[in-house]
Each structure stands twice: as C-alpha cells, then as structure tokens.
Amino acid sequence: MNEQLIALADDELVIGWRDSEWTGVAPLLEEDVAFSSIAQNEIGHARAVYELLSDDADALALDRAVDEYRCAPLVELRLLVWAHAIARRWLYEVADEIRIAALKGDADPAIAGLAAKIDREEAYHRMHAEMWRERLADTPQFRAAVAELWPYALGILPVEQREALASRVGLDVVEAVERGTHTDELADLLEEMTSVRRSAPAGAQW
Amino acid sequence: MIFEVFRQDRRGAAFEHAGSVVAPDAEFAEAWTREQYGRRGESVALWLVPRDAVHVVDDWTDEFDLKYRRVDGYSIKARLKEARERAADRTR
Amino acid sequence: MSAVEVPRSEQAFLEYVQAGGQVEATDRLPDEYRAKLVKFIEMHGNSELMGVLPEREWILRAPTLQRKLALTAKVQDEVGHAQLIYRVVEDLGKPRERCLEDLVSGKAKFHNVFHYPTKTWGDVGVIAWLVDAAAIISQKALLKCSYAPYARIMKKICWEESFHILHGRDVILAMVTGTAEQFELVQEALGRWWGPLMQFHGNPIPREDDPMFQWRIKSQGNEEARQQFLEGYVPQIRELGLEVPDPKLRRRDDGTWEYSEPDWDELRTVVTGHGPRTADRLAFRARFLEQERWVRDLVLAA
Numbered sequence: 001m002n003e004q005l006i007a008l009a010d011d012e013l014v015i016g017w018r019d020s021e022w023t024g025v026a027p028l029l030e031e032d033v034a035f036s037s038i039a040q041n042e043i044g045h046a047r048a049v050y051e052l053l054s055d056d057a058d059a060l061a062l063d064r065a066v067d068e069y070r071c072a073p074l075v076e077l078r079l080l081v082w083a084h085a086i087a088r089r090w091l092y093e094v095a096d097e098i099r100i101a102a103l104k105g106d107a108d109p110a111i112a113g114l115a116a117k118i119d120r121e122e123a124y125h126r127m128h129a130e131m132w133r134e135r136l137a138d139t140p141q142f143r144a145a146v147a148e149l150w151p152y153a154l155g156i157l158p159v160e161q162r163e164a165l166a167s168r169v170g171l172d173v174v175e176a177v178e179r180g181t182h183t184d185e186l187a188d189l190l191e192e193m194t195s196v197r198r199s200a201p202a203g204a205q206w
Numbered sequence: 207m208i209f210e211v212f213r214q215d216r217r218g219a220a221f222e223h224a225g226s227v228v229a230p231d232a233e234f235a236e237a238w239t240r241e242q243y244g245r246r247g248e249s250v251a252l253w254l255v256p257r258d259a260v261h262v263v264d265d266w267t268d269e270f271d272l273k274y275r276r277v278d279g280y281s282i283k284a285r286l287k288e289a290r291e292r293a294a295d296r297t298r
Numbered sequence: 299m300s301a302v303e304v305p306r307s308e309q310a311f312l313e314y315v316q317a318g319g320q321v322e323a324t325d326r327l328p329d330e331y332r333a334k335l336v337k338f339i340e341m342h343g344n345s346e347l348m349g350v351l352p353e354r355e356w357i358l359r360a361p362t363l364q365r366k367l368a369l370t371a372k373v374q375d376e377v378g379h380a381q382l383i384y385r386v387v388e389d390l391g392k393p394r395e396r397c398l399e400d401l402v403s404g405k406a407k408f409h410n411v412f413h414y415p416t417k418t419w420g421d422v423g424v425i426a427w428l429v430d431a432a433a434i435i436s437q438k439a440l441l442k443c444s445y446a447p448y449a450r451i452m453k454k455i456c457w458e459e460s461f462h463i464l465h466g467r468d469v470i471l472a473m474v475t476g477t478a479e480q481f482e483l484v485q486e487a488l489g490r491w492w493g494p495l496m497q498f499h500g501n502p503i504p505r506e507d508d509p510m511f512q513w514r515i516k517s518q519g520n521e522e523a524r525q526q527f528l529e530g531y532v533p534q535i536r537e538l539g540l541e542v543p544d545p546k547l548r549r550r551d552d553g554t555w556e557y558s559e560p561d562w563d564e565l566r567t568v569v570t571g572h573g574p575r576t577a578d579r580l581a582f583r584a585r586f587l588e589q590e591r592w593v594r595d596l597v598l599a600a
Contacts, residue, residue: 020357020366023373024350025583027590028597029381029394030227030238032350036374037245040367047363058362082590124240131233135597189358196419197361200480205472206361206419225451226385228394230597242378262324 002053003070005111007179008099009049010071011156013061014186015092016042017193018075019085027082038089038125045118052110062194063202066187072179074152076186086136087145090129091153094168096122098161152177209235210260212253213243221253315444315514322446323389331513335445336390338515343383344401344408350376351579352416353425361419368465372426375458382451389447395594402584404571409433411494413573420480420487423473426466428491431531432498434459435523436516444514467534474538481539488535489543496544496557497565499523528555 019039026032050057074092079085100122103115136142146169153169154162154176166173197206208228212221224243229235235254243249273279304325305311311328321327327335353373360366384394400406411429416422437456443449473480505511505519528547532555535542546558568576 017358017366020370021354023357023370024347024354024377025586027586027593029347029377029384030229030234030241032377033241033245033374033381034237036370036377037241040370040374043363043367043370058364061363062361080586082593128237131237135230136593139592139596141592192358193360196356196359199419200477204480205476206365206469223450224454225382226389227381228385228388228598230599234597242381245374264324 002111004103005049005053007070007072008103009046009053009061010069011075011092011096012042012049013046014069014071014189015075015088016040016046017189018078019089021078021080022085025080034128035085038128041121041125045121048114048118052114062197066182066190069182069186069190070179071182071186072152072155073177073181073183073186074149074156076183076189077149077152078185078189081141081145083136083139083141084145084149086129086132087142087149088153089125090133091146091149091169092156093122093126093129095153095156095165097126098164098168099157102161146171151175155179207231207235208257209239209254210257211239211243212255213249214251215249217250221251224249224252226257227254312512316512318442318514320444320446320449332390334509334513335448335515336387336392338510339383339390339445339448340387340392340397340400341407341409343380343387343397344406345412346376346380346383347401348408348412348579348583349429350380351582352412352414352575353422355416356419356422359419365469369422369426372462372465375462379455379458382455383448386445386448386451398587402580402587404576404580407569407571410497410565410568410573411491413568413576413579414490414494415575417490418483418487419469420473420483420485421491423466423469423484424487424491426462427470428466428488428495428531428535429498430459430462430466432495432523432527434463435526435530436499436518439516439518439523442514442517470538474540485540488540492543493561493564494568495527496524496560497562497568499527501562501565525555528557529553 016039019035019042022035023032023039026035046061047057050060054060074088077084077088079088097119100115100119104112104119106112106115133142150171151174154165154173155178157165162173162176200206207230208226209232210226211224213224214221227235227239227242229238232254239252239254243252304319304321305314306326308328308330311331315321315331350373353369353376357366357370357373360369384397387397388394397406401408411425411432416425434456437452437459440452441449441456443452470484473484500520502519502521502524505516505522508516508519510516511519529549532542532547532549544558546556548556550556567573571577571580
C-alpha cells in the first residue's frame, strides 16, 4: 500500500476527528461552525483517499490496530485550548500545502487529480488559519503553542520537505517528533471512536 | 462591527436579506458568513454590508390619494363592459 | 395607501399583532412585548446551544465515516442556529455574552430534552429523528411570529432541521433492520425519551391564556403542537415495529390522540435546572466560556 497516501489519509482523518471536538465549545459560536466545516472537509479528504486504496473505506479508517495507523503525532494530540488548536491548524495547513503540491505532480493521474481537488478545499482552510494566526500572533499563548508544536509539525513532512516548511513559517528546523511512533492519545482516541462500531459484529450496518 | 448579510440563491436572482453577523473586520465576517450561509451550497454570492452604511427610508406619505400611479388607481371593469356592449350594438 | 404604522398604544399594538401584523427591530415596541420576546427567543437560543452537548459526546463515537460526517454537520447546524437566534436577541438589546452568562449561571432556561443523558447510539437516532421532529413543529409555527426578524431566520432553521430528521430516521432505520441488539438499543432509547418528548411542548394551558400566544410570539397552543407530533410520528414509529411506551395512547375517531398524563412535575424540576445532566453540562460549557474569554475579548475588541 502506498505509504505516503495512507499517511496523508490518516493525518486528515485524525485531525478531522480532533477538530470536530470543538463543536459546541469554541470561543465564538461562529468558530464552532467554521471548525466543524474544516473538520468535515478533512474527514472527507481522508475518505476519498481511503476509497482510492480500498473497497471498504470505513474498515480501513476504523478497523485497524493502533500500530497500523501512519498518522503523525501532531494530529493525535488532544488540544482543547484555542491557541494550541489554532497553532496546530496553521502549522498543519502550511505543511499540508507543501505535501499536496508534491502529490499534484504524481505520475498516477488518480492521485494527482485527487490532490488537486483536496488543494482547492484546503485553500479555504489556509485562509482561515492565516486569519487567526494574524490575530493571535502577538499573544504569549499562541507563541508558546507554536514553540511547543513545532517539532511535531516537522514530523508531518519527509526530511527533504522540511526546509520549505521552516522558511514559510519563519522557524528553524529542529529535531522532529517523527511519524512512526504514536502518542498515548491516539490509543485513547481510537478506543473511543470505535466503541459503537465494535459493539456489533463486524460487517453490521450502522 | 455588525454586517448585514444579503444572499443570492442562484445567478440572476435578487439578493435577499438573510441576517447579520458580528465580526471584527470584513475578513472574519467573510469566513463566518461563508459558513453560516453557504456551507450547503445554498448561496452563489453574498453581500456583506456594514450596518452603519445602510441608510434606511421607511416613511411614506400619500395624503392626497394619488393612486393614478398604481394599478389600483384604475378600475376599468365597468367601462370595459359598457364599451363591449356598445360595440355589440353597433355591429347588430 | 401609505405604509402600515405600528400602533403606539399597547392595546392597539396587541390588536395589531393579533390580527397578524408583524413588527421590525426598528419599530417602537411595548416594553412588555420586548421583554417577552427576549425571554422566549433567548430560551430558544440557549436550547440550540445546550442541545449540542448531548450529541457532541457522540461525534467522537460515530460508527462509520458517513455517520461521523452527518452527525458533525447536524450538531454544527445547531450551533449555527444559536448564532442566528442570539443575533436577534442582541438586536433586541441583550448582548450574547450576557445571554451566555445567564445560561451558565442557571438563571436562564433551556428546553427539557437537553437536560437528559445520551446513553447509547440509539439515543443519537431518537434525538435527531423525534426530538428534532417535535422541535420543528414548534419552529414551523414560529414562521408566523409577530416579530419579523425572528420569523425570517426560522425559514433557514426549519430547512436545516429537515435534514436532521432525515439523518435521524436513517440512523434508526439502519438499526431496526440490523441485529437484534441494535433494534433493542432503539426500543430502549425510545422508552427513555418518550416521557421528555411528551412534556416537550409544555402543559396544555389554553392558548388564549398563554402570554406568548397573546403577543403572537407563538402562533399555536401547546396541546395543538403535541397533537400534531403524535399524529405525524406515532404511525411512523409503529410501522417500524417499535413500541411506544404508553398503554393509554390511542387515536380517537375524531382524530385526537389520547395519552397518559405527562409528568408535569418532572418537567418543572428539569427546566428549573434540576435535570439529570443539567449541572455538569452547564459546568462544561462554563469551563470553555471562561477558558477562552481572552480570545473573545481579543477578537471582538476591534
């Protein structure tokens, strides 16, 4: 299976699942709505990629063991603090743009086409993230969040793409929290997100 | 700032007032109204207008009943009936 | 003919709205009317917002990607409704921030059904299908509200609620055609929600005695709404082989539904802030309101 694609899909799935948790408790009602749409888009992207890789997107998304997921630790963190949630969104979107741009040139037209489609929706996410970054940039809360999450953000991209990310966000490349290891928070999330699904025999309809 | 929101259902349709949003600037207002009024594809365009920029006119007088400028200023029914009858008489 | 003038005296205003007249935010409104409007519309906004929390718990547990997306979108709609509704309240003079303070401090009320726990995925289906069905009956009647800005947003709200009912019914259909355990989850959830659903539209006071009806904020009586709910949904529930847990429930020949007296003491207890999940849901909402206050201050200071 295409490692790069499954990593992309797992990242989108898990960050979407994480961001959906803001529905109902964001600092402004307008942002509950905005964050929720972004979360839905990310999960939609994940689903489209899983469908490219398998006949059963749900099974691929939800029925694997923890160590079979290829998502980066950045997306796994449970960040129910706004400054952190925005810092992650911003860093993730910049990294994602670099990765998607590379995929748009993929030799497989199905992959290149899907990447282009995803990119068009991500443009709105980038606008949203940038708007918030500008607003929070000077606050100590946001600066601390960026500093804390930066090594994680680098882990989204392969080594050769990290310089581009660093220069776009104006930070230096440091030692990354690499993809391939998982935080404990992923296990907790998967436990919860599959609890209903596991309550009926495999193949049951919901 | 309060922005009044007008939305257009489909190309060619009139923009209709849809509500309002409180936002710090037009950029936030755009992000938030895109979501509130467009996430199901129900709008093809939005107008965001600062409430302060709306000049309201809502007082009208018509003290001397100048209804010749309106449809209800013309009651042609009776006259039309008479005209038809006379026409019929003439051809008889 | 010139534009209709909104009458200035309270009595004439009352007659004007009772004859179907509508008013705008910029019209001169009697104090009593304004106060009733704020109370009614604010409670609606509170209910949309608090209605998010029982379902929010299940956003993380939706069993398929499709259900995850649909449930997230539904809950998102509810917050969107709260946004629209609080905006109307704000234009009547009460800022959203104060509505939220009164909500989390327990001073303001919200609908009875949002004070209860959601125990299984069956509850998610029953809420989206039947709680939203009960709500849409009230909301459709508000399309004729004498306060026009509120009536206008109700169009969008009703449109979105109709998706929720579809989503809820689809969840229920998948489960009643699934395993025996899944069917049982639905039956059991229906059993738990039936009482609160029958209380939802309020006690059957004659509509002429209801101040919200006198001012034509509401345009239907409580019992009228409940009858409409029973007429529309009991047959739909029964055709799925589900049992409505009320032995007295029956449709008379004249089309009126008879039912066991709902527990009005429970309704009173619950909506005055003593429901099974009232305290912890308010505390949960208050925690985030407090935690992110600085963000609101920073953004809205502009």
